Amino acid sequence: MQLTRGTQLALLCLLLPITVWAAAAINQLDGHAIDLDQIMQPSSATHLLGTDALGRDLLARLAEGLQLSLLVGCTVVLFGGVLGITIGILAGWMGGWVDLLLMRLADIVLSFPGILLAIAMAAMLGPGIDNLITALVAVGWVGFARLSRAQVMSLKSSPYIDAAIANGLTAPAIALRHLLPNIAAPLLVEASFGLAAVIIGEAGLSFLGVGVQPPNASLGTMIREGTRLMLVNPMLVIWPGMILFSLVMAANLLGDALRDKLDVRME
Numbered sequence: 001m002q003l004t005r006g007t008q009l010a011l012l013c014l015l016l017p018i019t020v021w022a023a024a025a026i027n028q029l030d031g032h033a034i035d036l037d038q039i040m041q042p043s044s045a046t047h048l049l050g051t052d053a054l055g056r057d058l059l060a061r062l063a064e065g066l067q068l069s070l071l072v073g074c075t076v077v078l079f080g081g082v083l084g085i086t087i088g089i090l091a092g093w094m095g096g097w098v099d100l101l102l103m104r105l106a107d108i109v110l111s112f113p114g115i116l117l118a119i120a121m122a123a124m125l126g127p128g129i130d131n132l133i134t135a136l137v138a139v140g141w142v143g144f145a146r147l148s149r150a151q152v153m154s155l156k157s158s159p160y161i162d163a164a165i166a167n168g169l170t171a172p173a174i175a176l177r178h179l180l181p182n183i184a185a186p187l188l189v190e191a192s193f194g195l196a197a198v199i200i201g202e203a204g205l206s207f208l209g210v211g212v213q214p215p216n217a218s219l220g221t222m223i224r225e226g227t228r229l230m231l232v233n234p235m236l237v238i239w240p241g242m243i244l245f246s247l248v249m250a251a252n253l254l255g256d257a258l259r260d261k262l263d264v265r266m267e
Helices: 003-014 015-027 058-094 096-110 114-125 129-155 159-166 171-208 218-226 235-262
Strands: none
Touching: 003 015, 003 114, 003 235, 015 058, 015 114, 058 096, 058 114, 058 171, 058 218, 058 235, 096 129, 096 159, 114 129, 114 171, 129 171, 159 171, 171 235
């Protein structure tokens, strides 16, 4: 199977994160181990990318931050997608006051800048990974809801839906058997772009101090800690920035490739 250009570029962007993760797995160093005798060391055979201001191995912390970004991103997309798709299908199928109520709720969420709303919720809930995921899910479900609602409204008057209703299928059965398979393609594209947005959101909230807390490693917290020492060791900022850039670019390129592959209007 021949890969599209977008997919090839996405895989190329993932080369750096995969290399960092594999090198950290081979070295098996603890990213939380503080060694005050090894503060701000350059690259060496023991510490391939050097150490930070507390003598912790930078490669191990990059791998931990990478895993955390992907964990938070995939979790938020999964729960936000399930919540948003459920709300969107319900609004599109029921119509009337149900549609009006749910879409006005979505409009209220959209009326605030997403990152500011996430910051406010994370600040109210308190720092921590669980609260960070909750705040990002509360913001990220809207795109799935609006997209699935629009798709359902265009499909619910189709002949095969009328046939399913005539055969006595219930609304949940119609949603699972007929609606979801037919709206899956645009939702996959939305999930890919949403993953990129969540990764940036997690890094931004952690950078501001309302996301992942030390000693846990996050790309955002690593960039924040490295900004104080940029003139001494700029690699403390460059490395996590490059990993973050690679992840976001890969997710966006994958979304473009999926859109071009799955959108029949492009043919």
